[in-house]
Structures are given as C-alpha cells and as structure tokens.
Amino acid sequence: MPVDDTSSIYAEVKAWIAQQEAYEATTKTPAPLTNAQRKALEVLRIPIALPSPPELDDVDYISLLNRYRQAHPGGNDIKLEPEAASSKVVGDAVRFICPFTLSEASGHLTAPVASFPAVGYGIEKHGDYPPVFTNKKAAKQFTAKCAVDWLIAHLLMPSNLLDVTFPKGYVPTRLGSASPQSSSSSSSSPPPPPPPSTKQPADKEGPKDNGVQLPPQPRSSKGASTVDFEDDSLPATQRVTALCRILGMQAPRYSITRSNPDVDKYFDGRPDFGSDPHHIPEGLGRVMWVVGSEKARQAVAGYVLDYLLTIYHERKRQLEA
Secondary structure (H helix, E strand, C coil), X not given: CCHHHHHHHHHHHHHHXXXXXXXXXXXXXXXXXXXXXXXXXXXXXXXXXXXXXXXXCCCCHHHHXXXXXXXCCCCCCCCCCCEECCHHHHXXXXXXXXXXXXXXXXXXXXXXXXXXXXXXXXXXXXXXXXXXECCHHHHHHHHHHHHHHHHHHCCCCCCCCCCCCCCCCXXXXXXXXXXXXXXXXXXXXXXXXXXXXXXXXXXXXXXEECCEEXXXXXXXXXXXXXXXXXXXXXXXXXXXXXXXXXXXXXXXXXXXXXXXXXXEEEEEEEEECCCCCCCCCCCCCCEEEEECHHHHHXXXXXXXXXXXXXXXXXXXXXXXX
C-alpha cells in the first residue's frame, strides 16, 4: 500500500477516535459502535506482529516421546493432534497449537499437569496463551519437547535426549530438585561410586564411620537382613526392605489397585511408609496402568529403591569426606 494511502487511513482513524472521545466526554456514556466497528477493533487488539515461536533444536522430540511410551507401555497413547490457534490470539493468521495430555503428568500426586504446554513447560505464567506455530509439525515438536522436559525433570527419562530408560544400576541424583529450565540440557552421567568405607568396630550405639554415627545396622538373622541390597538380580521389593533396615527406616507396604475397576489387567500402585518420621517425597513411586499387579508392585519398589540408594550413597559420601 502506498505511503500516502497509509497516512490517510491513520488520519481517518485518529479523527474517528477523537469523535468517539468527544462524544463520551459530552454525554458521559460509551460511544456507540456498529458491528463492523466492533469487529475492526477486535482485530486491532491483536498484536500486529505475533511473537516469534520458540526455536526448536535438532532433537526429534516426537520420536523420543513415542520411544518412551514403547519402553513404558503403562500410560496413555501418544497422540499429538494439532489444532488451529484461537482467532482472538492470532486474528486472521493461520497458526497452530498442540494440546497434549500425558498420563504420568496428569496423574501426578503433588503437581499434576493437565496438559502440555504448561506453566514451567512451554508457558511462562498462568493465563498466558501457549506459543503458536505456522505449521503443525512444529507445534507437535514443541509440545513433545514440553512433555519430555517434564519426564526428565521428574526423573522418568534420562536427560541426554537419546535414551528413554536409565542404565541398569543407575542412581538418579536430582530427585525432587530438577527444574524445567535445566532438565533438558543437563548431563545424565551417573554419580561416581562412593569410596570404600573404612570399617570401624561397632559399639553399643551402633556402627561408626570415621567417627560419625551411622544408622543402626540390623543384627545378622535370616530374612531381609541377609539380603544384599546392591544385588540387582533380586526383586526390587527385597532390596528395598534390606536397604530400609540399613537406613533405619520403616519398609513400605505397597498399595496396588486396579486402574479400571472393571478390568483385571492394569494396575496403579504407590508406596505407603505409614508413620515413618523420615521425609518421603510426596508422589514418590506412583505408577499407573501397569500390566499385572506384581509388575506394578515391583515398579513402585524400583522407584523407591532409586530414592533410597540416593540417600544411602549421599550419607556415605558425607561420612567419608
């Protein structure tokens, strides 16, 4: 459009605004608007230039999320279905968003996420509209990235953006402390093994290491006390019981219920530590839609074991520092 024509339009709009303001100043009532004027004003409220969408890296987050579900089939299907963004946000422009619900996040005990993108995962604050994209694939990639970031932040997926399961024997070190901003870029290298401890004679109060009191050790007897909690060939439930005794904690019971009361195949599970005074993160060990009650029980125990191993190795490092 020629500059002269543009200037003429601006002048007409300014003159019309002045007339409306004069009317309101005189009558002390809102100036009347025709339907066409109201529609034009709604369009003007939309930013002339929409914010640039977030840049996406070269990671195929859609494939990564699908691989995660293949390795963890207990949750909902991964269905990323883009939709047109609201005209109130983009006006006549064609833009896309891709709302997506991940069962692990929506069923989280303490911080459920109804759908992605979400606050902290693609959205800065409550009330903000999610980023919009010019094509459906980019919208799907962004939403998949938000879901992957959540899985990494909650230690359900390694942070190297390559693997979807943790290496055998790997002990997570960021339980409950991972942030959305750091989860996607941090390394997932396992912590160094604790140095060998120097055995000290036990006294009436229990064993000591370098002069620092350790949790009471169980007396040698048949049962859980003879189980090596570091033996990864044993069921996670047995290892948890043995490690709880060493840490002086109450071993949990496992609450296993049907995911669907009418279907005797899928099960939810969570640990119950009863009145144990030790701080146990809320939501620890929660699983959903696991095939088979025993598999659900072992899955819960596996998450608990990872947490307890973290405590155990951290105590050892502090004592031997």
